[in-house]
Amino acid sequence: MIELFYEMTSQTWYQQFDKEKKVTMGKYYSVPYKKEHTSKFLSFPFLLKDMKAGPLICILASPKKNGFIGNISLFKRIQRNLQQLGGLSVVVTPEQLTEDGVNGFCYLPAHDHWVKVQTPLPDILYNRLARYEDERLFLEQTEKLTSLYHIPVFNPHFFDKWELYLQLRDNERLKQHLPKTDLLSEETLAEYLSTYPEVYIKKRKSKKGKGVFLIVRNGNTFLMKSTSTTTVLFPSVRKLASYFEKEESIDSYIIQEAITTLPMKGKKFDYRVLAHSSGNGFSITGVGVRMAKKQQVTTHVPSGGVIVATEELPVKTDHETIEQLITQCGKQLTAFYDDIGEFSADIGITTEGKHYIFELNAKPMDFDEAPIKQRATENITKVFYERTGFSMQESSS
The missing domain is CATH 3.30.470.20 (ATP-grasp fold, B domain)
Structure with missing residues (x-):
């Protein structure tokens, strides 16, 4: 384990580990040697392998004004774990990830405080964008950059x-x-509702139980239940199909038999x-x-x-x-x-x-069960070390 230092005023990294040999960090960045601390600085522990300090992890989060949104408690736990084992995570929004490096947010566990830091491009990018629209807006440009610099993207996108x-x-x-499933159309809706007493309709791109509807056959009419307490009655398959055509194409949903x-x-x-x-x-x-x-x-x-x-x-x-x-x-x-x-x-x-x-x-949500939450943090961290070629058992020797 070695220490790398970050000077807050000049926003630069340096090391006091080896004056002669080149110590690298992230993608293609050589960390300069500086004999003395000259200004306000932060110290971070890193593993060292073949004179490369790491791992440097970027967590890609959804942007908001002057910051980011996402699973903040998970981001904090990851940083805490990495710091204990040797490594660093920085939370970035897509605009903060450029060819010149990263301008992101680093959590300091000892102070329970976030600071802005600049780093080189990371060893791995962990995609935790919280919204589908953010993936649609930003993922293409992010993928071009990560592909160009051979940066693995861990969890490339939400599942369709x-x-x-x-x-x-x-x-x-x-x-x-697997429950029997098809793309939603008026034809599949009619077929499924004549075959099954209940069916699910789900948005192809949705999460946390949103965009899920239960349709119950009720004689010649159809009851639609959603996660709200409201139940809507439809007199025909056509009327029901037109409900799902209102905002976007009907095939942006799937239809699925409801398993008892x-x-x-x-x-x-x-x-x-x-x-x-x-x-x-x-x-x-x-x-x-x-x-x-x-x-x-x-x-x-x-x-x-x-x-x-x-x-x-x-x-x-x-x-x-x-x-x-x-x-x-x-x-x-x-x-x-x-x-x-x-x-x-x-x-x-x-x-x-x-x-x-x-x-x-x-992109699994946090489990509320404390033991699972802890193991999840440990196992995510293990994946980071495995994917970046660092071993948690390695020392600076």
Whole structure:
């Protein structure tokens, strides 16, 4: 472990480690030697491998005026973990990532304070953009830069539910665990509602349980429930289809059979599984349970779901089956997408004990369970070291 120093006034990095040899940092940056501290400075511990200090991680966050938005508590935990092990994370918005380097925000755990810092381009970019529109606006220019400078992008983008379904369906071991799904159209709407008593309609690009609707056949009419408490009655399939055509094209949604799952206290529940890249595959970081509360549309906590302990469930958790499903999901994701380092899965179970994969999420929300939250931070950090070629066991020797 070595120390690198950041001079706040001149916004420059320097080292007092070796006057003769070249110490590098990030992408193609040589850290100058300075014998004495001359101004207000910060000190950061780094690992050293082949005279390269690191790892330097950039966390890509959504912009707001004079700052950023995102999972701030996660960003703080990552920085705290990196500083303990040797390494640095800087939070940046897309405009702050340029060919000249990075102008971002660094969390100082000892002071519980954020400071602005300039760094060279990072060893890896961790995409935590919080909004779909930000990916649409900024991701193309970011990808050009990271491709030009060979910077791996960890978690390239949100998943498209239709694209994801097609990928998972290609796996023989997974396709029997997927609800029947199609792109939404008036034709598929009519077909599904004549086949199933209930169907889900989901926005292809949505998160946290938003953009999810449950359609229930009620004689010759159709009830639509959403995460709000409002229920809307439609007299025909045509009227229902026109509702989803109002704001954007109808095929920006998918339609899915509603699987009847094993209830708990009369409410639906599902497993929320967090997985991280580990070696050549994925391993489970934690398994939580989420139960629907007032509305029975989604179990997501931001949409009214509640947290339940696995011990409270009316069935023993089949960890072996869940692990097999996660392993196969990881295989499909890495075969299709670049640099998937983590994902979460929503998995339900029927009264017969069959498991169904309802959704995979590319940017998992924080788990409320403290042990899972802690392991998640540790495992994300491990992925950073693994992907950047640093080992957490390495010293400055």
